[in-house]
Amino acid sequence: MSLVDLTSMAEPQTQLKKEINDRLKKLRDELSDYCFQCAKCTSGCEAHKLLELEPHKIVALLKRGLIDEMVNSDVIWTCMSCFKCRERCPQKVAPVEILFALKNLAVATGKQLPGNYTSWLQSVLSIGLLQDVKSVNTKDNKTVTRSDLGLPAVSKPVDPNKFQMMLSKLAVEKV
Numbered sequence: 001m002s003l004v005d006l007t008s009m010a011e012p013q014t015q016l017k018k019e020i021n022d023r024l025k026k027l028r029d030e031l032s033d034y035c036f037q038c039a040k041c042t043s044g045c046e047a048h049k050l051l052e053l054e055p056h057k058i059v060a061l062l063k064r065g066l067i068d069e070m071v072n073s074d075v076i077w078t079c080m081s082c083f084k085c086r087e088r089c090p091q092k093v094a095p096v097e098i099l100f101a102l103k104n105l106a107v108a109t110g111k112q113l114p115g116n117y118t119s120w121l122q123s124v125l126s127i128g129l130l131q132d133v134k135s136v137n138t139k140d141n142k143t144v145t146r147s148d149l150g151l152p153a154v155s156k157p158v159d160p161n162k163f164q165m166m167l168s169k170l171a172v173e174k175v
């Protein structure tokens, strides 16, 4: 599976889409009994402060069955997967699980990922890191590297091709 397939699933994945829809239906059936819209999840959400993600509304929209609307919205991609909503919920509801499923559904139905996701994935697939190791500038305007600071070298995949194949396989299995 190529990078293009991983990031956009050029062809809609019918079986995968059905599995994720079943997962969302199960989440909806479980959540409708428990979430009482206290918004404690949203009050602690890191993405809410910066990007206006409101996890309690995600739960409410799921309850109403508005899945397509959420899958087509950019807001689902602002979740940072910090799991605070799951920790804060007094009812043990996990909006983050809904957001994972919605993002997976977006990929399975061939939606284009936001640009940053594609470049991060490209970087992980090619060097095993979100971004390559960089030198930094100190307050007195000197450029220093990790070894200048006494830090160990960052390990990278020994065989990039093998690493890419393994990662692609894992990503498809875990969608």
Ligand code: SF4
Pocket (backbone or CB within 6 Å): 034, 035, 036, 037, 038, 039, 040, 041, 042, 055, 056, 059, 088, 089, 090, 091, 092, 093, 094, 095
């Ligand atoms: S998911 Fe939990 S914290 Fe969020 S509104 Fe529902 S009950 Fe409250």
Ligand code: SF4
Pocket (backbone or CB within 6 Å): 041, 044, 045, 046, 047, 048, 053, 055, 078, 079, 080, 081, 082, 083, 084, 085, 086, 095, 096, 099
């Ligand atoms: S996991 Fe996502 S939705 Fe939940 S608190 Fe963190 S950023 Fe917000």
